[in-house]
Amino acid sequence: MAIRNVTVIPARKRIGNSAKAEELPKLRVAAYCRVSTDSEEQATSYEAQIEHYTNYIKSNPEWELAGIFADEGITGTNTKKREEFNRMIEECMQGKIDMIITKSISRFARNTLDCLKYIRQLKEKNIPVYFEKENINTLDSKGEILLTIMASLAQQESQSLSQNVKLGLQYRYQQGKVQVNHNRFMGYTKDEEGNLIIVPEEAEIIKRIYREYLEGKSLVGIGRDLEKDGILTAAGKPRWRPETIKKILLNEKYIGDALLQKTFTVDFLTKKRVKNEGHVPQYYVENSHEAIIPKELFLQAQEELHRRSNIYTGADKNKRIYSSKYALSTITFCGDCGDIYRRVYWNIHGRKEFVWRCVTRIEQGPEVCKNRTVKEAELYDAVMTAINRLLAGGDNMIRILEENIHAIIGDTTEYKISEINTLLEEKQKELISLANKGKDFESLADEIEELREKRQTLLVEDASLSGENERINELIEFIRTNKYRTLLYDDTLVRKIIQNVTVYDDHFVICFKSGIEIKV
Structure with a gap:
């Protein structure tokens, strides 16, 4: 048997991308640059980095420029939004880059987890990252140990910066300085x-x-x-x-x-x-x-938002979805069970006709609610009869409405709101003082929250009264403009002045937004 002969071929370590099998004559080197703000000073730094690395790579005869990847004005705490960084990593994975040079660990990443993730990912492809400032090559034996320490320090620096930003914001908030992305x-x-x-x-x-x-x-x-x-x-x-x-x-x-x-x-x-x-x-x-919307109008909108999202009707208090397809949707109620009336098709002797029916009766049958079905023309006639009766009242109706305004003005809550505002101001100064001294302010915070809730309740009441006042004034103007005229049904008009309609077995009750009710 012949003697087995083994020849040892020594390894020749070469830095480069293992994604390409053939030997490369030159290392394809890329540089990564980043500045974290858009200030003029940093923008100059950004341009300088690009120029520096272009010259630096081209000056080495064993290197070949594989590209300058630069992110401007983007945070380094994570890599999700760094488009150029992510494009560079992708090109590394595709075998287009053999080595990366960057200024420092904090420029590459301020997050230890992200930093190590990408370093190891590149290491698998035999691609080193060289950090100039720290003089670290990630393919060196001591590279990853140093890298972990340095990346942790960079992360602490970022955390400290974040904390300083938070403190600055807190101070501005306490001063009432508003920051809005306009x-x-x-x-x-x-x-x-x-x-x-x-x-x-x-x-x-x-x-x-x-x-x-x-x-x-x-x-x-x-x-x-x-x-x-x-x-x-x-x-x-x-x-x-x-x-x-x-x-x-x-x-x-x-x-x-x-x-x-x-x-x-x-x-x-x-x-x-x-x-x-x-x-x-x-x-x-x-x-x-400066305000765009009056406070009273805003609070009325909050009430309406709450009302529409909490339409519970019927004996079982079922929640109904608000609909504005028709002016009388969700404001026409059953006088028997309290549920809303819905517009539906009714087939009469083979002829389709629109009618309004109680939803409880539709869903649960006449055993639960016996209230009548109303033809749409009859419902519209009832509403317009009420409106025209209001107009026929003329000056007498205007006098009644003006008396209602005087009654509302007497119930103003402005003084109570002013008292609470003064007390709130004192309590908030006390809270800021305790917070700055590092003392417990939990009970004081509860007091402030309670006062704010009381003020909000009063503001809503005040807005409700102001809104009612405004609606009465609108109705007075409507009567003066249309006095003694007979009007035809109009969805826009109904939306503007009708609060709700209640259907009974033999009559309707139409309630106006001013609070006046007319039986038809």
């Missing part, structure tokens, strides 16, 4: 000093949304009409989603106030923000900027 905030822009100022043409859109909502239109209906008129959203999109309109109706900034710290950052690495539900303090700044 780029997607319809109705406002900022002046040279950073103050919110009204954009008149956009303010008209906001006023239209509030007006149409309080006149009975649904969120979907308002959006559909805005789209039809070619009006774009604050983001410049043609589609108006119901959620977008609802946010406008809920935004206190349209009355000149600002609730600060609605959300907060839970993790400085991921930058994840969540709704603030008592986790950190909030600050409510009144009269921080």
Whole structure:
């Protein structure tokens, strides 16, 4: 048997991308640059880095420039939004890059987890990353140990910076300084000093949304009409989603106030923000900027939002979906069981006809609710009979309505609200003082919350009275303008002045938004 002969071929270590099998004459070297702000000083740094690495790579005869990858104005705490960084990694995985050079670990990543993840991913492809400042090559034996230590320090630096930013924001909030991203905030822009100022043409859109909502239109209906008129959203999109309109109706900034710290950052690495539900303090700044919507109108919108989302009717208190397809939808009620009336088809001798029927009767039958089915023409006639009777009352009706206004003015809650505002101001100063001293302020925070709830209740009451006052004035003007005229049924008119209609076995009761009721 022949003697087995083994020849040892020594390894020749070569830095480079293992994704390519053939030997490369030169290392394809890429550089990664990043600046974290958009300031002029950093922009100069950004340009300088690009120039530096272009010359640096080209000056080495064994290297070949594989590209300069540069992200400008993007945070380094995570890599999700760093497009150039991600493109560079992708090219490494495709075998187009053999080595990466970057200024420092903090430029590459300030997150230990991300940093090590990508270093190891590149290491599998035999691709080193060289950090100039720390003089670390990740393919060296001591590279990963040093890297872990340095990346941890970079992460601590980022955490410290994040904490400083939070403290700065807290201080500004305590001073009542409002920071709003106005780029997607319809109705406002900022002046040279950073103050919110009204954009008149956009303010008209906001006023239209509030007006149409309080006149009975649904969120979907308002959006559909805005789209039809070619009006774009604050983001410049043609589609108006119901959620977008609802946010406008809920935004206190349209009355000149600002609730600060609605959300907060839970993790400085991921930058994840969540709704603030008592986790950190909030600050409510009144009269921080010029209002577009009167406070009374805003509070009426809040009441209407609450009403529409809580339509419970019938014996079983079933929740009903608000509909504004017809003016009398969800405001026509059954005098027997209290449920709403719905517009449906009724087949009479082979001929389809629109009628209104109690929803309980539709769903559970006449054994539960025996109230009648009303032909649409009869319902419309009843409503217009009530409106025309109101107009026929003329000056006498106007006098009754004016007496109602005087009664409402006597019930004003303005003095009580003023007292609570004074007390709130004192308590909030006390809270800031305790917080700055690091003392417990839990019980004081509870007192402030209770006072705010009381004030909100009074504001809603005051807005309700002001709204009622306004509706009476509108009705007075309507009577003066249309005195003694006979009007035909009109959905827009019904939305504007009718509060609700109740159907009984042998009559209707029509209630106007001014509070007046007429039996037909």
